[in-house]
Amino acid sequence: MIGNGPPGPETRLMVFGAHAADWCFRAGxxxxxxxxxxxQVRVxxxxxxxRGESAPQWQNPEATVESVKAIRRAESQRAADILGVDIEFLDLDDNPLVIDAQRMQLYVDRIRDFRPDIILTHWNYEPTNRDHQTVSETVVRATSLARVAAVQARESGIGRARIxxxxxxxxAQPILGFAPDTYIDITPVWDRKIEALECYRPTQPGLLERWPERGQLRGVEARAIGGMPSCQYAEAFRRFQPYAGEYFV
Structure with missing residues (x-):
């Protein structure tokens, strides 16, 4: 388990998204x-x-669920290749995304296998896009279940990941109560992120208009309140667990 500080070869970061583009726009x-x-990074x-985030593709009268899935998979795989991250698609079907015991186990198994130190996932109150909230709740629950299963199996190395x-x-943010308390400076990789986001333009062109502006805004906030004068672009997060330590960080 890695503590606070710069990441290194022993650090394991895991990103869980509901849909093909979520991880890249929010945490890429x-x-x-x-x-x-x-x-080590895994998405x-x-x-x-x-179904819910591929409207342009459904304008094609010959579109099917499987054909749209293939397009979305290709987009996200290209984005992952540009950024260099490892990505997995569970293919659980969206809108609505339903998590039963068997599907919960998919998350538990992946957390046990990867043993992340840090987990990134969706904001936990999003009735405007319930799939996002479902994944957030699932990841939090699966993280706990993974630790329990590891204890029962006498495994070592699965600690309490920071979420x-x-x-x-x-x-939708004005009605969802999201207020970040953590900013990550992504200025050095901004151009690469934009290149990756372009992979999603055929299916979600509107996101390409909104999220780059958000990156700039979060950069302004990071400079103003985070003491990061060189930060031009940032991604924003909210801690799930409170920080506890011997000193402030």
Missing amino acids: GTATRYLQAGA VCATFGE FLFEPDVM
Whole structure:
């Protein structure tokens, strides 16, 4: 288990998103910075967003669920390749995303296997996009269950991962109560993140208009309140657990 401080080869960062694009827009820069610092990074997508987040594709009268899934998979895989991260698609179907005991076990198994020190996932109150909230709740629960299962199996090395919740949709934030308390400077990897985001333009062009502006805004906030004068672009998170330590950080 890695404590606070710069990441290194022993650091394990895991990102859980509900749909194919969520991880990249909300945490792609952070994942890339950790990867470049030597950390191990893994992304897990619950669904492809084939129903609720692929409207342009459904304008094709010949579109099917499977054909749209294939497009979304290809987009997200290209984005992951650009950023250099390892990505997995659980293909659980979206809108609604339903998590039963068997599907919960998928999350437990992946957390036990990867043993993350840091987990990034969705804000935990998002009735405007319930799939996002479902993944957030599932990840928190699975993290606890993974520790229990590890104890029963006499495994070592699964500690209490620090969980950070990334931003909900930009347009819905005023009603969702998201207030960040953690900013990650992604200025050094901003151009690469934008290149990755372009992979999603065919299916979610509106996101390409909103999220780059959000990165700039979070950069302004990081400079103003975070003491980061060189930060031009940032990603924002909210701690799930309070910090406890011998000193302030």
